[in-house]
Amino acid sequence: MLEEGAPIVSESAAATGAQLVLDVLADEGVEVVFGYPGGAIMPLYDAMVGHPMQHILTRHEAAAAFAAGGYARSSGRVGVCMATSGPGATNLVTGILDSQMDSIPIVAITGQVRSELMGTDGFQEADVTSIMGPVTKRSVCVRDVRDLEKMLRAAFRVARGPRPGPVLVDIPSDILKAKVPRMDYFAPRPIPPALERPDDATIDAALELLRTAQRPVAIVGGGARSANAVHLFREFCGMLELPHTATINGLGCATPGDPNFLGMLGMHGYKAANLAVNAADVVFALGMRFDDRVTGRPDKFARGAQIVHADVDASEFGKIIPVKVALRGDLRATLTALVRRAAQQQMPRFAGWAAEAKAYGGALPADRAPHGELSATDALDAFFAVAPDDAIVTTDVGQHQMWAAQRQRAIHPRNFITSAGLGSMGFGLPAAIGAQMANPQRTVVAICGDGGFQMSIAELATLRRFALPVKILLIDNQRLGMVRQWQELFYDRRYSHTDLSDNPDFVAVARAYGVRAERVEDAGELRDALERFFRAKEPSLLHCACFPAENVWPLIPPGATVHDAMDGAPEAIPA
Amino acid sequence: MTLSLVLHDWRLLERIVGLTNRLGCAYTSVNVRSGESLYHATIEFAGPPDALRRLDAQLTRLLNDDKEMSR
Numbered sequence: 026m027l028e029e030g031a032p033i034v035s036e037s038a039a040a041t042g043a044q045l046v047l048d049v050l051a052d053e054g055v056e057v058v059f060g061y062p063g064g065a066i067m068p069l070y071d072a073m074v075g076h077p078m079q080h081i082l083t084r085h086e087a088a089a090a091f092a093a094g095g096y097a098r099s100s101g102r103v104g105v106c107m108a109t110s111g112p113g114a115t116n117l118v119t120g121i122l123d124s125q126m127d128s129i130p131i132v133a134i135t136g137q138v139r140s141e142l143m144g145t146d147g148f149q150e151a152d153v154t155s156i157m158g159p160v161t162k163r164s165v166c167v168r169d170v171r172d173l174e175k176m177l178r179a180a181f182r183v184a185r186g187p188r189p190g191p192v193l194v195d196i197p198s199d200i201l202k203a204k205v206p207r208m209d210y211f212a213p214r215p216i217p218p219a220l221e222r223p224d225d226a227t228i229d230a231a232l233e234l235l236r237t238a239q240r241p242v243a244i245v246g247g248g249a250r251s252a253n254a255v256h257l258f259r260e261f262c263g264m265l266e267l268p269h270t271a272t273i274n275g276l277g278c279a280t281p282g283d284p285n286f287l288g289m290l291g292m293h294g295y296k297a298a299n300l301a302v303n304a305a306d307v308v309f310a311l312g313m314r315f316d317d318r319v320t321g322r323p324d325k326f327a328r329g330a331q332i333v334h335a336d337v338d339a340s341e342f343g344k345i346i347p348v349k350v351a352l353r354g355d356l357r358a359t360l361t362a363l364v365r366r367a368a369q370q371q372m373p374r375f376a377g378w379a380a381e382a383k384a385y386g387g388a389l390p391a392d393r394a395p396h397g398e399l400s401a402t403d404a405l406d407a408f409f410a411v412a413p414d415d416a417i418v419t420t421d422v423g424q425h426q427m428w429a430a431q432r433q434r435a436i437h438p439r440n441f442i443t444s445a446g447l448g449s450m451g452f453g454l455p456a457a458i459g460a461q462m463a464n465p466q467r468t469v470v471a472i473c474g475d476g477g478f479q480m481s482i483a484e485l486a487t488l489r490r491f492a493l494p495v496k497i498l499l500i501d502n503q504r505l506g507m508v509r510q511w512q513e514l515f516y517d518r519r520y521s522h523t524d525l526s527d528n529p530d531f532v533a534v535a536r537a538y539g540v541r542a543e544r545v546e547d548a549g550e551l552r553d554a555l556e557r558f559f560r561a562k563e564p565s566l567l568h569c570a571c572f573p574a575e576n577v578w579p580l581i582p583p584g585a586t587v588h589d590a591m592d593g594a595p596e597a598i599p600a
Numbered sequence: 601m602t603l604s605l606v607l608h609d610w611r612l613l614e615r616i617v618g619l620t621n622r623l624g625c626a627y628t629s630v631n632v633r634s635g636e637s638l639y640h641a642t643i644e645f646a647g648p649p650d651a652l653r654r655l656d657a658q659l660t661r662l663l664n665d666d667k668e669m670s671r
Contacts, residue, residue, distance in 0.1 A: 159618055163669050179668060179670070182671075183668050215671040338661060340658050343653070
């Protein structure tokens, strides 16, 4: 994408706006950026020549935004993506909103046309800050090079929190080329705002509910990951033997093997988790936001429970579910206070209730594969049985995502990375690229469906170019499986445009990109294929050709309650 | 509901209008004065009480980020 008529500039490492951008990024701790060049952002790319900042060239701007998200989700550091003006910037939108929905800290930098061309419908001009406004925490355009450093620093502060999220900085190309004083490494910087925490009286009010409870349940969400509060969540649940469940973003927060962990909550969650929350008299909701995929019908959700809601964002309190006690503040500070105050008081233990709750549900229901065919759930069971304990798993979106979420064994929430709030197909592979860049020594696996994989399939070239040993477990059922499932269950089996039976030969495609690839279509071949898959040191694809009619169970139909849960019996479908 | 808001970036009005619409509310009066480096907006909102409460909370969050961006 080249802006016609743009002057070709190749300045030395003088203090231009572009140079300043890179210096500020480096000073903010950024070591790698994900992006795609084009006309308006050329001065910034020019400044990268000889600069130690590592740049990962993706094959589409959307992948750059997803990769920045994967980097941030897996590391806790701010992910950075960049693109040029107009279409480059608009291609970032989905990945930026994806980070907004899951509270992931990223900074997006876009080139803009020269200042005098803004508002003229010039080539590759778009009102990017307005487009990005609703999908970011803040979206700003730098109109004076003297404001550049201040705005970039502020972008990082705002992205980091208190509730993390994306910030966009749009920079016209003349600002990138303009002369500016070099960055002063010793200049005083604004101090990040102090962490807020609830006062002791509010903490005690929450604990008082717990002290008198008979059937309390804790629900943990992505806030525990953002606040680095996982160990405190484990301590809190452990000291009280409190039964607990997790939203999809909270998976990995529970102590591995904790018998009081009830599994994932929500539409495709474990029966024990959903029934326990439904029966609870007190719910401790920690860093979660009562998404409709968790609550089903909100007026029927945990109806008998008094809700204690801990969140850093006051706008979440009472948004969906009425709250008895609101604990506003950083979740690490909140849980520290809860643990400390609970240790000072005579608190009950809930092991008996936890065992009762656990008994509400048994094994996951699953459809049986026709004789000789491979089922996706068998493939995923086999995968998780042999995956390294500290592997980072990303998923795309759809049935495989839910099957993986049900079966994952993450030892930390940064090890299970998924597009939860937005549900963006095409997320899995670029997110794995970001995660691998942040964790070069770790095993990183992208679990993808055949639909989402094809939305980012060109990123196989990125794997190859940077020799990233990302592994792709492709669950190919030749369908847009989740939509197909809903068509089967809720649209009287009218299968409208969900057939992908003309998929390409994925093994051949991967090999064409220089990626090692293998196909399995029989459950008996899985074990050996997985061994080779995990042994490979290079980027690798394992194509699992699965039967197409398998559904995700359990399923609480949209807008329904736990009592309407379906576990595979079609006759149970509500009218 | 009438709110007096201090904006560092006047373009936030666009976000406020968008949020108001998204939450099913409306505005019945908007008055903005520019100061030296701040903008003072007095806006009257109308809508269901629950939606207005959510709007108020989200505007607080938005303005906190605006304030932080200006430091």
